[in-house]
Amino acid sequence: MKSLEYVVKKNTQFQLVFIVPRGVEADVCVRVRLAGRGAKAHIIGLVAGDGDHRISIHTEQLHEAPETTSNLLVKAALFDRAQFTYDGVIRVARAAQKSDAYQKNENLLLSRDARARSDPALEILANDVRCTHGATTGKLNEDQLWYLASRGLSPAQGEELLVRGFFEHAIAMIFDTISQEKIRSALWQV
Secondary structure: OEEEEEEEOOOOEEEEEEEEOOOOOEEEEEEEEEOOOOOEEEEEEEEEEOOOOEEEEEEEEEEOOOOOEEEEEEEEEEOOOOEEEEEEEEEEOOOOOOOEEEEEEEEEEOOOOOEEEEEEEEEEOOOOOEEEEEEEEEOOOHHHHHHHHHOOOOHHHHHHHHHHHHHHHHHOOOOOHHHHHHHHHHHOOO
16 A cells, blocks of 8 residues: 655645556555645545556545645546545544535446445544535446437547546646646556
């Protein structure tokens, strides 16, 4: 397991983007500590699993100081027999009043043999916070695929367009446009 830890200090804004491209197995733990008042963290994870690969992502958003903000979005598109496990926790310390935390995992299954499991969690000790989490898993919309086919796209082209669109919402949240292009390229390397 690869473990990464980041500390966000007072009035600092931090953005982390991690990618698991096709053809890669991964077991990663990402911990972000919001250690100073006014610290902000934006965490984006993009996973494109294929083959028989197993991918596991664990995240921790640790609110240790008051008036901290964290937003996490992990998106996974799973092809073939890929298996993806996501578990994440938002922990808010008693001293971290007025913290604002969000955690979301979205999974797209692109074959009947692909599997995804999500386990988001909250551990809140403060009483004046806003914390939410959620997870979704689904398949491509058949109506959208039909529409793209009616416009001349092959099934493979339609699927690729919809999967790229699935990731685009997260990629558009990245602050730097040059990094956005590098991430698009890295995500689709085979």
